[in-house]
Amino acid sequence: MSELVIRDLHVNIGDKEILKGVNLTVKQGEVHALMGPNGTGKSTLAYSLMGHPGYTVTQGEAWFKGQNILALEPDQRSRLGLFLAFQYPVAIPGVSVANFLRTAINAHRKAENSAEKGITIPEFRKLLKGKMAMLKMDSSFAGRYLNDGFSGGEKKRAEVLQMAVLTPQIAILDETDSGLDIDALRVVSEGINALRGPDLGVLVITHYQRILNYIKPDFVHIFMDGQIAMSGGADLALRLEEQGYEWLKEKNGEPA
Numbered sequence: 001m002s003e004l005v006i007r008d009l010h011v012n013i014g015d016k017e018i019l020k021g022v023n024l025t026v027k028q029g030e031v032h033a034l035m036g037p038n039g040t041g042k043s044t045l046a047y048s049l050m051g052h053p054g055y056t057v058t059q060g061e062a063w064f065k066g067q068n069i070l071a072l073e074p075d076q077r078s079r080l081g082l083f084l085a086f087q088y089p090v091a092i093p094g095v096s097v098a099n100f101l102r103t104a105i106n107a108h109r110k111a112e113n114s115a116e117k118g119i120t121i122p123e124f125r126k127l128l129k130g131k132m133a134m135l136k137m138d139s140s141f142a143g144r145y146l147n148d149g150f151s152g153g154e155k156k157r158a159e160v161l162q163m164a165v166l167t168p169q170i171a172i173l174d175e176t177d178s179g180l181d182i183d184a185l186r187v188v189s190e191g192i193n194a195l196r197g198p199d200l201g202v203l204v205i206t207h208y209q210r211i212l213n214y215i216k217p218d219f220v221h222i223f224m225d226g227q228i229a230m231s232g233g234a235d236l237a238l239r240l241e242e243q244g245y246e247w248l249k250e251k252n253g254e255p256a
């Protein structure tokens with residue numbers, strides 16, 4: 001069983017310290033929610049784990065499958081089985097969803113075996129059809145240009161489809177609920193739930209409790225000022241729903 005182990009992670013953007021010692025372990029089969037106010041560093045954690053060049057790790061470690069992933073390139077982390085669904089997915093006009101996904105699969109396969117010819121078109125069609133059926137997506141979606149003119153909900157569904165196709169062991173979902181109306185939220189959550197299972201560990205990053213009504217977390221962590229301030233079970237999210245983040249700020253000695 002694989003686990004992502006983050007130890008005392010400190011990250012700077014420029015000379016500003018944003019992450020101030022994050023400790024977190026996410027195992028396959030577990031769903032963790034990372035909740036916190038805006039601007040506390042949640043996306044910074046996600047980007048740092050995937051190797052975004054704008055984020056400088058100054059201290060700490062992140063281990064996955066026996067490797068310190070902080071030393072790896074983003075594509076190596078991806079091939080190892082880490083996945084990040086972006087808070088703000090970018091549009092790639094001219095590249096269809098299907099082509100993008102086939103390229104991603106082939107990049108993974110070829111990196112593992114240089115003699116690999118890549119997935120055949122019929123094999124890919126079958127795979128994509130199965131994943132889209134599982135996520136209850138209309139087949140016309142595959143022919144559209146990636147995120148080009150997509151609604152907020154469609155962009156997030158495209159991220160979930162990418163996750164379904166790449167079959168990561170650990171997926172980080174950064175504010176997959178942001179900008180979604182309640183119907184889109186339900187549809188996207190159902191897609192994520194369809195992928196849940198003993199082989200997948202998920203870190204759901206969110207500002208709001210409402211996505212957790214659909215995706216029931218095993219653990220909830222509250223993120224404040226670049227650190228996990230408190231961890232608990234699903235009930236911790238409900239307490240936040242009722243009381244907001246203010247009581248935690250007071251508890252931590254900051255003015256509310």
Ligand code: ADP
Nearest residue numbers: 013018036037038039040041042043044045054
């Ligand atoms: P969250 O995802 O919790 O809302 P972020 O990780 O996006 O928080 O941001 C954490 C902090 O880092 C914020 O104070 C934000 O202003 C700052 N920050 C984010 N991106 C940049 C950047 N490119 N340059 C400078 N500061 C940044």
Ligand code: MG
Nearest residue numbers: 042043087175
């Ligand atoms: Mg964010």
